[in-house]
Amino acid sequence: MGPFWFSPPVYLKTKRPGIRNGVSHVEGAAEELMAWDTKGPKWTKAVQSCVDAFEGRASPQEVREAFEAAAKEANVYLSPE
Numbered sequence: 001m002g003p004f005w006f007s008p009p010v011y012l013k014t015k016r017p018g019i020r021n022g023v024s025h026v027e028g029a030a031e032e033l034m035a036w037d038t039k040g041p042k043w044t045k046a047v048q049s050c051v052d053a054f055e056g057r058a059s060p061q062e063v064r065e066a067f068e069a070a071a072k073e074a075n076v077y078l079s080p081e
Contacts, residue, residue: 003025003026003027003028004025004026004027004053004054004060004063005024005025005060006024006025006026006060006061006063006064007024007064008024008080009022009023009024009080010022010023010024010029010064010067010068010071010077011023011077011078011079011080012032012071012076012077012078013076013077013078020078023067025060026050026053026054026060026063029046029050029063029064029067030047030050032067033046033047033050033067033070036070036074036076038073038074038075038076040070040073040074041073042066042069042070042072042073043070043073043074045066045069045070046063046066046067046069046070048066049062049063049066049067050063050067
C-alpha cells in the first residue's frame with residue numbers, strides 16, 4: 001500500500017528557521033500528527049480521518065481538510081504563499 005496523495009500540500013512550520021514542510025499524502029499527515037505535542041479535538045478528527053482513509057472510508061482530500069484544520073489548531077500551519 002502506497003501513500004494516498006492529496007493536493008495542494010499542507011505546509012507546516014519546522015523547528016529549523018526558514019524551512020517549511022509540505023505534506024501531500026495521508027501517510028505523511030499521519031506521521032506528522034503522531035509527532036505533535038498539541039492534541040486537541042481537530043487533531044483527534046485528523047487522526048481518525050487518516051485511519052478511515054487507510055481503511056477505504058475517507059478520501060485523501062477529506063484527510064487533507066482535517067489535517068489542515070488540525071495544523072491550524074496546533075499553530076503549525078503555514079500559508080502556501
